[in-house]
Amino acid sequence: MGHGLGAVKEMGLDAFAERFCDAGYACLVFDYRHFGDSDGRPRQLLSIPRQLDDWAAAIAYARSIDAVDATRVVCWGSSFGGGHAMVAAARDGRVAAVIAQCPFTSGTASVLALDPRTALKVTARGIADVAAAAVRRKPVMIGLVGRPHESALMTAPDAAPGYLGLVPQGYPFVNEVAARVGLQIPFHHPGRVLAELRCPVLVCVCDDDSVAPARQTVRYARRGPTTQLLRYPTGHFDIYVGDAFEEAVADQVDFLDRVVPLAGF
Template sequence: MSERSDVEFDSSGTTCRAWLYRPTDGVDVPIIVMGHGLGAVRRMRLDVFAERFTAAGYACLVFDYRHFGDSDGQPRQLLSISRQLDDWAAAIAYARSVPGVDPTKVVLWGTSFGGGHVMIAGRRDGRVAAVVAQCPFTDGIASTLALGPVSGAKVTARAIADLAGSVFGRAPVTVALAGPPGSAALMSAPDAVPGYLPLVPDELDFANEVAARVGLAVPLHFPGRALRHVSAPTLVCVCDRDTVAPPRTTVRYVDRSLNARMIRYPVGHFDIYPDADGGGEAFEKVVADQLGFLRAIVPAG
């Protein structure tokens, strides 16, 4: 059994909101800090993962980044890589302060863009007990090339316009998060729209867009390089048919790391998430593998 409460913490003067899951029994339990991917929010199925982990005896802190979801921050839908990494640091600090958890047993869990974030956050913190990176974004050039030349050119043009407008205080110029092939979207593979948008609950007022300026930052972002410097045991879950975070470069980064192990799945980027009923073959396999890793490295009681 478990219980979930709404909590909040400060990140550089802005309030981030989160769910805190606790097992109903257990003392000084490990806590898993969980963050989503590109423009996504915790209500997009992270609760299903957290419920599985909590049922196994782990506490979970599942947070929204600034500018997204239930967290504060203006303008809305501003995806700043540096701010999101600061949010991870703030979430880790808050997790260590939660009564009833073991502050020496903090685990980082990130998926997609968040899967890259946990590599950097784990390296920067240096004290986390373990890291789980699921279908992670690891290489900006690889993901930009996967976008295709037409979508890439459209995103770049809007990103330049957004950055120029921000200098004069104008409202952000946006790009879609998921769109059809050839569109001005950060994810435009054929499986992006049918894979990403169904993760959004019907009752959630979700904006499928972000400030376009991040399109200039993504090609220069290489979180996979941090993996070899992460001292904590790390599990990297790779989707072999990933059209968003190409697996080849991720595999290369894992091979260069001394503390990372990899499990590969013959599925696409979005197949690894639970379906609307909270299950799915790929999800069941990956969550079982992650729990096996956690039980071996950071046992819960």
């Protein structure tokens, strides 16, 4: 189980994992390198290729656990991690199923969701960060979330309260990331791999998603030969809490019970 853009496992993944464990499934929840409890310097460096390598490592580790059936590993990802779960499964080729929740599927769609002023600021700081890395200076940072028009990756009105509201009280969360990722995101389109996946896939879409626009995700999901699409009348950050969480996690447990049933295990 992997989280989204700059998020750590304590930001809501524990609640999903607890429900899956209560239903009889084992969960491996991890932080990406450079974030949370994982190693990696400099801190707050988000590299898409490295995060996909982390997914591959997590899948391999799960298969190595004696109590785990190596043929029944499921990738579960949320937001940016939802896109990673799709790509990781496609690259691996032996994953039993995928659950992608409010997934990032199209860099183009997500960038167009930013206002032009913010997009310009993110691009400028991204170029500055790449230049700093070239001469081995410390990273140039931008916010993960911010208010409208600020220099941050997510600036929709519901982004800052929704995202930061998932941080547990007292957790030393850092609301920034090396800006170079802002140059990578527009060219990242993980939703395209849904057409290639042959394992069962559940895509949970938030219709009022301000971060990972629903329209393109729905288009990708409808191209997936093994993809089940569920839609919820909520925003991107609502699915982690309250009634939206209860509905989504129940649907996800039902999906697991169908595609990797526990009978006989």
